[in-house]
Amino acid sequence: MTLSAVLIANRGEIAARIARTARDLGIRSIAVYSEPDTGALHTQIADEAYLLPGKTSAETYMNIPALIEIAHRAGADCLHPGYGFLSENADFARTVEQAGLTWIGPSPEAIELLGDKLSARALAVEVDAPLAPGTGEPLSTWEEARDFADKHGMPIAIKAAFGGGGRGLKVVFDEADIEEGFASAGREAKEAFGRGECYVEKFLTHPRHVEAQVLADAHGNVAVLGTRDCSTQRRFQKLIEEAPAPFLTDEQRSAIEEGAREIIRKANYQSAGTVEYIVSEDGTVSFLEVNTRVQVEHPITEAVTGVDIIAEQFRIADGLPLSFVDSNGNGGNGIDPSISGHAFEFRINAEDVTNGFAPSPGTVTRFDVPTGPGVRIDTGVRTGGQIPPYYDSLMGKLVVWGPDRDTALARAKQALSEFVIEGVRTVLPFHRDMVDAPEITGESLDVYTDWVDHNYSPSQKHNGVDIEHIYDERRDVVVEIDGRLHTIGFPVAMLGGGAATAPAETAGPASDEAGAVTSKYEATIVEWLVADGDVVSKGDAIATVEAMKMESQIKAPRDGQISLAAQQGERVKANATIATIS
Numbered sequence: 001m002t003l004s005a006v007l008i009a010n011r012g013e014i015a016a017r018i019a020r021t022a023r024d025l026g027i028r029s030i031a032v033y034s035e036p037d038t039g040a041l042h043t044q045i046a047d048e049a050y051l052l053p054g055k056t057s058a059e060t061y062m063n064i065p066a067l068i069e070i071a072h073r074a075g076a077d078c079l080h081p082g083y084g085f086l087s088e089n090a091d092f093a094r095t096v097e098q099a100g101l102t103w104i105g106p107s108p109e110a111i112e113l114l115g116d117k118l119s120a121r122a123l124a125v126e127v128d129a130p131l132a133p134g135t136g137e138p139l140s141t142w143e144e145a146r147d148f149a150d151k152h153g154m155p156i157a158i159k160a161a162f163g164g165g166g167r168g169l170k171v172v173f174d175e176a177d178i179e180e181g182f183a184s185a186g187r188e189a190k191e192a193f194g195r196g197e198c199y200v201e202k203f204l205t206h207p208r209h210v211e212a213q214v215l216a217d218a219h220g221n222v223a224v225l226g227t228r229d230c231s232t233q234r235r236f237q238k239l240i241e242e243a244p245a246p247f248l249t250d251e252q253r254s255a256i257e258e259g260a261r262e263i264i265r266k267a268n269y270q271s272a273g274t275v276e277y278i279v280s281e282d283g284t285v286s287f288l289e290v291n292t293r294v295q296v297e298h299p300i301t302e303a304v305t306g307v308d309i310i311a312e313q314f315r316i317a318d319g320l321p322l323s324f325v326d327s328n329g330n331g332g333n334g335i336d337p338s339i340s341g342h343a344f345e346f347r348i349n350a351e352d353v354t355n356g357f358a359p360s361p362g363t364v365t366r367f368d369v370p371t372g373p374g375v376r377i378d379t380g381v382r383t384g385g386q387i388p389p390y391y392d393s394l395m396g397k398l399v400v401w402g403p404d405r406d407t408a409l410a411r412a413k414q415a416l417s418e419f420v421i422e423g424v425r426t427v428l429p430f431h432r433d434m435v436d437a438p439e440i441t442g443e444s445l446d447v448y449t450d451w452v453d454h455n456y457s458p459s460q461k462h463n464g465v466d467i468e469h470i471y472d473e474r475r476d477v478v479v480e481i482d483g484r485l486h487t488i489g490f491p492v493a494m495l496g497g498g499a500a501t502a503p504a505e506t507a508g509p510a511s512d513e514a515g516a517v518t519s520k521y522e523a524t525i526v527e528w529l530v531a532d533g534d535v536v537s538k539g540d541a542i543a544t545v546e547a548m549k550m551e552s553q554i555k556a557p558r559d560g561q562i563s564l565a566a567q568q569g570e571r572v573k574a575n576a577t578i579a580t581i582s
Contacts, residue, residue: 009070010082012380013041021310030074034060036388078102080212087293106271114290127262130285136199142182157203160189163435166236167192206448207278210245212260215303219321226256234452241297241345303343303401310479342405349393352425361389365423374401389522404557523547532564
């Protein structure tokens with residue numbers, strides 16, 4: 001391999017993941033970090049780390065001139081963008097190449113073709129992939145979305161034209177909500193990808209999300225590394241993924257895999273990519289989009305194929321053929337690696353399950369990971385680390401492999417019971433619930449992409465703990481009774497260790513007796529939904545705020561007349577008073 005030093009233009013667990021593979025390949029790894037990420041785990045794993053002054057994504061990880069300057073200063077000869085941030089930005093890829101660096105990813109032309117959801121739809125039509133009805137170009141006004149809904153019916157999906165990962169995606173079920181949904185999708189898309197254009201598709205109810213992982217090199221080899229099911233989502237952000245996608249017919253699986261191969265081949269694509277589909281409840285397969293980057297969930301495909309997808313990205317960028325293709329490889333499906341066993345991935349997000357998966361930034365005071373056969377942890381944090389409010393909520397990923405699906409689930413259940421995180425609220429209680437849920441463990445997968453949003457509520461009891469106490473700091477005490485060991489969990493306060501962990505900052509409404517309204521985490525006020533002096537009722541949505549790349553609403557904690565104390569567009573501190581209700 002001729003590549004010698006890589007700038008990793010990302011943060012968190014994916015930056016750590018890339019640095020580890022670079023070390024395996026003998027490539028020097030160069031990390032970048034923002035001021036809030038000073039001392040973060042990815043900066044310690046990489047061989048070198050350089051500061052990007054500032055806090056926000058725009059100031060740091062999306063600051064193209066600063067990234068290129070550091071790459072030259074550190075002597076990098078290639079750049080890996082990871083996922084998110086600038087990973088699907090064709091202009092960035094082109095700038096990297098113009099700066100004399102090798103881009104670890106598909107060509108700018110392929111990113112433009114497939115990263116633009118509308119041209120990707122046109123390509124899918126060309127290769128006869130099935131599609132749900134949708135607009136052929138970005139919409140200029142919300143009224144155009146309303147007109148589409150009048151023709152095709154509700155619900156509709158408003159989607160960012162440039163980006164993915166659930167950012168800038170709003171599903172609207174009521175025509176009265178189209179205007180706000182269109183505006184919100186555009187804002188999220190602009191924040192996440194730098195472009196706010198959106199288009200509209202007919203939303204198929206109760207769909208499963210199934211995708212195919214593809215690797216393609218410059219030698220004509222296009223390999224499909226099987227399928228993944230990513231249907232367990234909240235607000236269209238994936239939470240649990242598994243590979244291979246279960247409960248598909250041979251016909252469905254073939255349509256998904258061969259459709260993915262032909263789309264990638266037609267686009268002259270080279271690198272790792274993912275072709276996403278939805279499978280409706282009636283069995284219809286419909287093309288969704290192509291993600292022109294490595295996916296968050298790539299480790300489960302690695303677990304069932306034995307292929308290091310990041311390493312293959314480096315090989316492809318260096319002009320080498322796929323490592324698992326012999327000299328007789330002809331680019332057909334005979335080069336696809338075999339699938340062995342089954343794997344699950346559980347995204348460990350800093351979010352409050354009891355409060356609508358609201359962001360939970362803060363300091364991680366304890367981070368104890370599970371061990372055992374088939375268990376892998378990809379993480380960007382450790383005990384004492386910070387979860388800043390400026391980026392997404394992903395802390396790490398638990399990946400569990402087994403020789404079959406039932407064994408993988410059993411191993412996952414044990415691993416989740418061993419996983420302990422304190423200091424911030426996480427989605428671990430949700431995962432522990434889901435591995436026991438019949439929708440996951442049954443003879444068919446009954447979870448669809450908005451199932452969590454409409455059906456999930458935390459158990460009233462979780463491992464014997466009342467739901468309001470699931471985030472309390474607890475300690476296990478081991479006692480012997482009649483020669484048998486028993487483990488009993490107690491809140492720290494009961495053991496004389498001080499107060500139990502204070503509730504992490506959450507997104508719910510909050511007020512003191514004087515009627516103060518606060519955001520329970522540092523956030524930007526995107527929009528006031530009421531005017532100064534309005535009379536509001538308890539539970540009314542009064543403001544939209546953004547933190548960790550997601551929008552949520554603050555609701556009135558009481559009846560009364562509201563007086564606004566913060567400006568639209570202002571960034572407010574956690575627990576700062578933004579309004580009062582008298």
